[in-house]
Amino acid sequence: MNNDASSKGMFDLPIQPKKSTAIEPEADMDLAIEHVKSSVGTLAATQNYPDRSSAGEKPQSSKSPVVENFLPSPNRLLALGSLGLVGALGVGAGASTLIPYRTTVNVQAMVEPVENVQSIQSGxxxxxxxxxxxxxxxxxxxxxxxxFRNAALQAEVDQIKAKIAGTEEHITQIDSQLNALKKRRSAETNWLQQLTIEGVEDDKNSSQYNASKEWLLRHRNDLETQLRENRNELAKAEQQIDNLTIRxxxxxxxxxxxxxxxxxxxxxxxxxxxxxxDGAALEIQALVPATQIDTVEIGAPTRMHLASCAFLSFGSLQGQVTSVEPVQTDAAITPNPSATRSEPAYLVTVETSSKNLQSGSRTCELLPGMEGELKIITQQEQLLTFILRRLRLKTSI
Structure with missing residues (x-):
């Protein structure tokens, strides 16, 4: 028994318990699963999936080329600024050679008629x-x-009208008396025809009738004459009343x-x-102080800004100096009546050929009495020349 057992153990493989054979495949399976998970994780790590936040927010990177190129470099800004400054200076220098610079004498002036002024009296x-x-x-x-109202003249008219009314009433009374006398004479004539002494009585009554009638008629004629005189006086007074309306x-x-x-x-x-x-010639007159008259010459061009014609719409009225005359210190000067004449002054007359100023479809008529500021151009030069001349004056000082 013992030999059989030992011989079997020598030639045969050792018999493993069944439990161990059941556990070994399960361990291999776990190892395989772990290997697959590690492979999937590696694949996911190496795969470029889109970021979920890309729809709402974009990832910011301090090294983004878009942000780096958004602002120009300081050197580029400096170059552009220098070019702009040089261009502006060039444009200014070019404009200064084209823009004129005017030296002017500015005074108040008025549009005056040359002649044929007609005055209206108050009567x-x-x-x-x-x-x-x-x-x-x-x-x-x-x-x-x-x-106008004239109290004395109106009182005279009222008085004359009252006289006329009284005279007319008196004439009416005389007419009534004449009619009554006529009726009485007719009645007496009819009654006397029945009397025996008709002829004597008829002559007596006829004399009384004729005397009364003649007196009434004579008095009526006097009243008629007075009435005509009163009416003539009234006509003259009413004409004077009418003359109080000036035309x-x-x-x-x-x-x-x-x-x-x-x-x-x-x-x-x-x-x-x-x-x-209508159609009278007009001119511009201005009073220039003696301290400024040295630069004003005959023929100098002028520009006048009329107060009644808006400068932004109609511009200025052009003219030319035609005369320069001294003015007495006590003379009344129309262009500037409020100015004091304590200093000598000169009356400058300017001629203009324009009768109006145009602004599109609008017209501003030039009328006597219009006031405004007169600019007498005493010197005209290029702006660059003026600047250089001023610089030379300063450096020489």
Whole structure:
């Protein structure tokens, strides 16, 4: 028994227990699974999957070429700035050779008529009741300018009207008396025809009738004469009342209106307005101080900015100096009546060929009495020349 056992053990493989054969395949399976997981993990790590945050947010990188190229380099900015500065200086230098620089004398001026100014008188004068025109208005012959009230003249008219009314009433009474006398005479004639002494009585009554009738008729004639005189006086007074309404005698434009407001008291035969006829020549007058007159020469060009014509719309009125005359210190100067004449001054006259200023479809008519600023161009040169001349003056100083 023992030999069999030992011989079997020598030639046969050792018999493993069944439990060990069952566990070994399970361990191999676990190793295989772990190997597969490691392979899948490695594959996932090496695979380029899109980032889930790409739809909402983009990953930022400090080394992104887009961010690095967004701003130009400082050298490039410096180069561009230098080119821009050089270009601006070049444009300015070129413009300075083209833009003119003007030296001017600036004074206040007024548009004046050359001649043929017609004055309008106030007549009897009085208190201004109404004003129908304004300065620069265009008027026609017969157009009403203003109306005055004259208390004394109105009282005279009322008195004459009262006399006329009394005379007319008295004449009416005389007519009534004449009619009554006529009726009485007719009745007496019929009654006397029945009397025996008809002829004597008829002559007596006839004499009384005729005397009464003649007296009434004579008195009526006197009243008629007085009535005609009163009516003539009334016509004259009413004509004077009508003359209190001042009317234009000629066509033209109102210049220097002397009426300010209703209630103003105006003396008799006082000038209340001047009228410039249509088509009259106009000129510009300005008062220049003696300290500035040395640079003003005859023929110098001028520019006038009219206050009544907006400069931005109509521009300036061009002209030329035609005369320069000294002015007495006590003379009344129209272009600047408020200026004091303590210093010598000169009256500068400017001629202009323009009658109006145009701005598209709009027109600004040139009228007497218009005021504005007159620029007398005393010197004109290029802006660059002026700058260089000023620099030379400063360096020489």
């Amino acid at each position: 009897l004068g009085g208190v201004v009741d109404a004003i129908y025109v304004q300065e620069h208005d265009t008027i026609q012959p017969g157009q009403e300018i203003a109306t 234009a005698a000629h066509a033209g434009s109102i210049y220097q209106l002397g009426l300010n407001r209703p209630g103003q008291i105006v003396s008799a035969n006082e000038t209340i307005a001047n009228v410039v006829p």
